[in-house]
Amino acid sequence: MSDHMKRDATPGLLGRLIRRGRRDARRTSVALAVVTGFVALTTGIAFAFWSSTGTGTATASTGTLSAPTGTTASTTAGSGAVSVSWNAPTTGVAPSGYTVSRVLGGSSVSVCGTGTILVTGTSCSDTSVPDGTYTYVVTSIRGGWTAAGTASAPVTVTNTIATTTSVTSSANPAVVGQTVTYTATVTQATGATKPTGSVTFKDGSSTITCTGGNQTLSGGTATCSLSYPGVGTHSVTAVYGGAGVFTGSTSPALSQVINAASTTTTLASSTNPSVTGQSVTFTATVAAAAPGSGTPTGTVAFQDGATTLSCTGGAQTLNGSGVATCQVPFSSAGGKSVVATYSGSTNYLTSSSASLSQNVNSASTTTTVSSSGLSSVTGQSVTYTASVAPVSPGAGTPAGTVAFKDGGTVISGCGAQTLSAGAATCVVTPSVGSHPITAVYAGTADFTTSTSSSITQVVSAASTTTSLTSAPNPSVTGQNVTFTATVTAVNPGTGTPTGTVSFTSGGLAITCTGGSQTLNGSGVATCQTTFSTSGTKSIVATYAGTTDYLGSASTAVSQVVNVPASATQFTVSPSPATVTAGSNLSLTITAKLADGTTTDTSYTGTKSLTWSGAATATSPSGVAPTLQASATFTSGVATNVLVTLTTAGASRTLTVSDGSISGQATVNVNNAAVSGLAYTNMVFGGSGSSVTACYTNCTIASLGNNGSVTANVSLVDAYGNLGSLGTDTTVSMSNPDGGTYSTTGTAPLKILAGTKTSTWTVKLAEGTASYNDRLIATSSPLSSSLTVTIKKGA
Template identity: 45%
Template sequence: MEWVPQYTPTTTSSTIHGPGYSGGSGIGSKFIFPNGGRVDDAGFHTYGVIWSQDQMQFYRDDYTQPFLTVTPASIPAGKQWVYNHPFFILLNLAVGGNFPGPPSNSTPSPATVLVDYVRVFEQSPTVTVTSSSNPSAFGQPVTFTATLTPVSATGTIQFQDAAMNLGGPVTVSNGSATFSTSSLAVGAHGITAVYSGDSNFASNTGSLPTQTVNQAQSSTNISSSANPSVFGQPVTFTATVLAVPPGSGTPTGTVQFKDGSNNLGSLVTLSSGTATSSPISSLTVGGHSITAVYMGNANFTGSTSSSFTQTVNPDGSSTGVSSSANPSSFGQAVTFTATVLAAPPSSGTPTGTVQFKDGGNNLGSPVTLSNGTATSSSISSLAIGAPHSITAVYSGDGNFAGSTSSSFMQTVNQDGSSTSVASSANPSSFGQAITFTATVSAAWPGSGTPTGAVQFEDGGSNLGSPVMLSNGTAISSSISSLTVGAHSITAVYGGDGNFVASTSPVLTQVIMAQGSASSQTTLVASPGVTYFRQQASFSVTVTSTSTPDGTVFLLDGDRQLGSPLVLSSGTAATQSPLEIGTHSIRAVYQGNANFSGSSSSPQTVNASPKPKPRP
């Protein structure tokens, strides 16, 4: 850095001299003080050089405005750059020489150079910080680059977010260092790069005024566990929420599932970016516009999935049918019950009606389902014969398809019958015309009126021809030919297509003789109340104009009780057990040629169950 009188006081120069470029071949440049400044101003001027291994910059007063920059590229080709090792600093005031010329009268004498200070500063490079993306989105990878000027600076850079280190120190390479991160939180970040310095350069810090991290956008997708589904089938919807590039990360928060504008349940919390609704089985038949609405959080904006159509079809159904009695008897009242179920995987209870059928024929009118079941009205009209193929046909409704049960065979057998016989007069007198009446009834649980014929019999012998039933009864022709004595009368029903045959209990018909003298018969029964199987005592007395002899019959109703009794001195006695119930007991004297037969007044005897002994 030089000044000579030839320059005038407004100009100085700086020159480098090296091997092959010294003396007049030195590389240099003049500096003119701005704004009329002079070398000999009253104030001091700062003469400086910014020196690194590969560059020298000369300045006056303002180090940011060098007027001469010299690098290895500035020296002549083939010459050596020698400014990459230490040098001495020399300050001198010289007079004469080739450059300024010999002293003259104008040469100041004495001459003075005033030096305030000589300082050597370790250079601090300029640190410039840039961001690969500013603003950025949450989770987006961002690279911060610290660039050093001059680029010859070495060492490390520590990137910081406010006062917190971002990773460890990064080695400077070719004048720069980089650090990438995707973990910056949403908000404003003051990013700095702290240069460590090296043997030639002092530490320094550069900053990025503000790195802004915005919420990342999100995208929401939705899927169904079953589409299409059927009515009543439990369906779940799953929402997947993703970060939209360049953002990244796994969104948290909640999702609201919707059917159109209606919420499907409550908010569902995301787990690892997904949320699944609770099972939903209440969707009606038809198309449903399903969406998932992500509510967003501090790091991600909310988003709504595209809608998709969840199609709900009517569910299938299965119908079963059962009988209240199978096999049944003719005339027996039978009901059929249909049970209609939703076909898996659906749930719910079908509604509508069921038509019961016998083959292709309807059994009554359709019956409305109640809680999934329908029971026919009582049916007693099923005919005997081939089994009846019974089915239940479900009509379907808006939610369930119709279905028909498997057929089952309802078997209708002949019903049993019950036949009883009664006498128009019992006892009767010899030669008296009497008739017998048979009543034939359907046996429970059957019903109806038997048809066909009844054969009246005395012992095993027919009394006339069979008599046709009319409304369930048949009356024999008049009979006056029965002999004196007791006759075992029965009515034998021959059955028909609907009722099986049956024979009445025996009716004891007593035919009394017509003797020369009348008689009177008296019966005494004791006790009046007895217990089941306990012996009851019966005492018979027959009186007339003289002492009758002969046979006495005890009748319980029209049934003979015990064996015939033989009179002794006009009396007879016996004991007999009685079944539980009320019994009307008569004594009938048969009579003979001397005495006409006669019948006592009936005596009532009640037979009760035997009481249990007290403990």
């Protein structure tokens, strides 16, 4: 037996048998016959055994039990199992099987094959392996012999796999309505197997409702598509909940910015071209511009150039379809450049449409004409009214002018009547006849011209009334009587009739000796005549009529003709009269009958006159008036009867008489110009005197002893009427005969401007027992002097 058998370490029955055999083999060379013999070698250990006991010798071949090679261990992360495989030995005896041990540190655990149940293949699976890093050893088994192979490379077992999640956006920033796709990528910490399960996408703490994408992981990714209806910033995370061995994880937050979406505005017109006043509907459609979407809200402004249109209808607020409308009638013709401007909102940017050229043509018109009365008379005012209206679909109120025509001729003054509220008028007084009237609207840039249909104005002659008066009435035979006929148009006729009037008395034509029987510009005709017989006359005036005015006759006027009477009084004119003292006053004296108005034309010839009244008094200075003593009367009237009055005074009554009849006049006599001085308010000492004023040089005698005179100095005209000057008058006093002279004032003595009499007095007293004294007053600027002499009586 070989030396390998010495290294047998195999325990058990087989070992004992082997060892006992060895002993027997050593001790007994021949004792038993060998029935069966076997020798094996494993790992350099040989062994032999016998099938029966005995003595003797035997020989057997030896063999080797080899260990497996190429042991590998592999695992799938999260599976908790390790797959172990090896290669069977290719030399030596074939093992009966194998056992597999898991080694961690210095400890090993048998995981595959046992002493009784060996692994017969070249692989096994170690399940429910705790997390850790291990090596695996595979041992060949043959009987009681073993041969352990080389340990596998370390293998790490993980039952759960950590993950990390990230999220990206397909568009950041995006705009309102734009589809944004979030992509979540879940990555395993180890291994090649991709995580499975689903991902939840969140905006802040709220779960996003995805409208597209696949939230179930495929190849480690999941997607979520949606669009945002409003602007803002969103904190987006992707949350992986974990699945199988893969743990959950949440991505870092992604800041998704949503800006306002751009818009486009389009504009359309309901009617283009249109006409003046026609209602046009402009429709603006506002849409989000790609990539934005959704329906914009807000308002739209419509403009014609720089002018905002005043919409009369429609809704300028966008509806649910993004549409706004503006109904507007254009009041003027021409090309309009219309633009719709969307004001924008928080979520949508403003935009303007392209300019739309709206052509507005002039609207057609119709013109009608009417009359305030188609039947009228001469002088009656007629108002023609033209009404101009647009023809549908045109609208509005035409402006401009209207020409009114009579036939083909423009009516004077009505060639360009201005429309007001669509109407123009023409006020005329048409002549007698038939008049075809039309109204022609001139048109404007906004409304076309048009002509009315013709209406017929029929004008007839106007009725008249004739009135008749007479003067005087009653009259006397031989006296001129004037009959006045006045012809007027009867309403509604107006104007002043023309033509002639005839006058009759008792149906017989009167032969007029004066007046004019042709109507004047006031419609008046007159007839002057005298009646040779007394009695009551029935006078009628008859208007003959003309083309324009119908004839008419007055009601009869009873003219009373009496036998002439004598004059009973004078009338004097002028009265009141104003004259300056010393100037001639020319008077007219008329003899009147008892009625005080009728002149007695039979009072004729030269008549003696007497005068009385305050105005005839002698003037203060002694100048008497001049009064005409007789006058010649013609048909009861005397003219240029002259009187000259000298006493000034207001409202003096002057009476003149022929001895039988008289009359009066009121005369205001003004002062003549101031020309000299007078002593006034004279008071005498000694024997008294009746003299109170001295207007010229005067002598006062018989004053007796102690004679004296005291007086004021006054300004007077040539007739002794007190007057005043516009400047001061200086007075110088002297007494050349030696009498005693004194004044109450202080020299120089003055009569002040505007006053008539001095406020100071002078006094002259006798000079001797037998005196003859003078007081002389001299004035400037009058260059006038006045002397008073006082004498003692015998």
